[in-house]
Amino acid sequence: MRYQDIKWEDESDLEGESQKTGQKQVEELSFAELLQQESVPDVEIRRGSQVSGVISAISATSDNVLVELDAVHTGVMDKNQIYNEKGEQQYHIGDRITAYVVAYTQDEIQLSLRLSASKQSMEDLHNALHMQLPVRGKVTGENKGGFEITLMGKRCFCPVSQIDTRFVTNKTEFMGREFNFLIEKIEEGGRNIVVSRSKLLRKEAELKIAELExxxxxxxxxxxxxxxxxxxxxxxxxxxxxxxxxxxxxEMSYARVNRASDFLQKGDQVRVKLLKIETTNDGKRRISVSMKAIQEDPWATIGNRYETGKSYSGTVTRLETFGAFVSLEPGVEGLVHISEMSWEKRIHHPNEILKVGDKVDVRVVDIQNESQKLSLSLKNIEADPWASITDKFPVGAKVKGTVESLKGFGAFVQLVPGVTGLVPTEILKKAHGESYKKKASPPQELEVVIREFNIAERKILLSLPEIKDDSDDIQAYHEYMQSQQDKDKVKKETSKAPRGSFGDILAASLEGKKKS
Known part of the structure; x- marks a missing residue:
């Protein structure tokens, strides 16, 4: 029933006076309050929803009370609901009340105030059961299987599985608190009333999810x-x-997060963006959200903060066999390849010089915006010792160095950090005889002579001052190294060649001998 559909008559009794007084109260609402009421958006009207409104009229000739819910909707409520058990009028025109929608048609919105009250009749309980209306109740006790709920003045039972949608591990967190419940059943004349909160929560969740979708x-x-x-x-x-x-x-951050517990804690308040809502095979709704989606992508403006050829500070986040990952800022991580770690020595694994958590200075070698990759260098922070090596150590110069290692073909001698040369074994033997191992074992110091440079391959051939003519030995060394390279090449080609039967291999070998 709409407000304009009700025909009001002149009243001279107390009820009429009450109405006039109430109308005066409504008229005395300030202009600002009226504007505020007009600006309130339309409430969501559906059966079972809880709404708020202002009593605008109390009829003297009927049992109707009009409640203005907003500028468009007007609800109708039975007059007896504004009186208490003693017959005293509790609500008057101009009072704001909260009620439940018990019926909603195109012509009428019926409201019930009593479903939100604490003590009501069995009739209201049955109405709430049949219409599945939420009813306010308080958790007043607990027992073996659940909770005691005081609802509409009645003692009810809520199973522990129905108090929440999640598994309950601590019952005390619900004690003394008020919640909305749905009545599941009423038996034995009201002595056995079972209620559920989880069912109501799921219904409300379905409505919210549908709205989000x-x-x-x-x-x-x-x-x-x-x-x-x-x-x-x-x-x-x-x-x-x-x-x-x-x-x-x-989806937690642009920075790398290995485990959720490294980034969040239970109870944290977060703001997220809805990504998608899916329905699983079993009919459940799966909602995916993201924190990262409402953060600024650091790669979008990376060119404003980093330039190729410049150095920056970072933190080592991961070590792999091929290199180390260094974070320059949350969400911006680059790779220091193992070949970019040191001028001074060959690195076999990054853990030889780095560990996770180390603060390091790196130089940006390359920025790939599309693939979001950074190439970094540790060694380029310092000058390349090979850049001016020929000026520092000209051919023929005598230099003292430290033996790093002794191999079958010679001794590796470090001239300065990052620069190592080789003294061939034949030269060592010519100078020291069979006792050359004692003289050229690490960490012995040797005086050596610069003989040849190969800057492209970063190699230096060394000799000893005791040897006046080492040309034959140098030539023999080159021939030996060339033969080793040829052998390696043959091995690679042989490994790639197709394998035949033993007879094929033997025939090929005999053919080769005949030709020779």
Missing amino acids: ERKNQDQDIILDGIVTELRDYGAFIDLGGFDGFLHVS
Whole structure:
């Protein structure tokens, strides 16, 4: 029934005076208040929803009370609901009340105030049961299987599995608190009343999810606030107000997050963006959210902060056999290849000079914006010792160095950090005889003579001052190294050649001998 459909008569009794007084109160509302009421958006009207409104009229000739819910909607409520058990009028025109929608048609919105009161009749309980209306109740006790609930003046039972949508581990967190419940059954004349909160929560969640899905289908960006309720290594579950969203570890930050517990804690308040809503094979709704999606992508403006050829500070985050990953800022990580770690020595594994958590200075070698990759260098922070080696050590110069290692073909001698030369074994033997190993074992110091440079391959051939003519030995060394290279080449080609039977191999060998 709409407000304009009710025909009011002149009243001279107390009820009429009450109405006139109330109308005067309504008229005395300030202009600012009226503007504020006009600006309030239309409330969501559906059966079972809780609404708020202002009593605008109390009829003297009927049992109707009009409640203005907003500028468009007017509800109708039975007059007896504004009186208490003693017959005293509790609510008057101009009072704001909260009630439940018990019926909603095109012509009429019926309201019930009593479903939100504390003590009511069995008739209201049955109405709430049949119409599945939420009823306010208080958790007053606990027993073996659940909780005692005081609801509409009646003692009810709520199983522990029905108090929440999640598994309850601590009953005390619910004690003394008020919640909305749905009545599941009424038996034995009201002595056995069972209620459920989880069923109501699921219904409310379904409505919220449906609303979100509709907004998502309209390509709206939906930002939600939630609380972290559960953590897994691969992500976190977020309570978004009665339903859960899943936040994958890859969607927490642009920075690398290995485990969710490294980034979030249970109970943390977070703001997330809705990514998608899916329906699983078993009919459940799966909601994916992201924290990263509402953060600024550091790669979008990386050119404003980093330049090729310049040096920056970073932190080692990971070590791999091929290099080390260094974070310059959250979300910006680069690779220092193992070949870019040191001028001074050959690095076999990054853990020889680095460990996770180290603060290092690196130089940017290359920025690949599209693939979001950074190439970094540790050694280029310092000058390349080979850049001016020929000026520092000209051919023929005598230099003292430290033996790093002794191999079958000679001794490696470090001239300066990062620059190592080789003294061939034949020269060592000519100078020291068979005792050359004692003279040229690490960490012995040797005086050597610069003989040849190969800057491209970063090699220096050394001799000893005792040897006046080492030309034959140098030539023999070159021939030996060439033969070793030829052998390596043959081995590679042989390994690639197709294999035949033993007879084929033997025939090929005999043919080769005949030709020779």
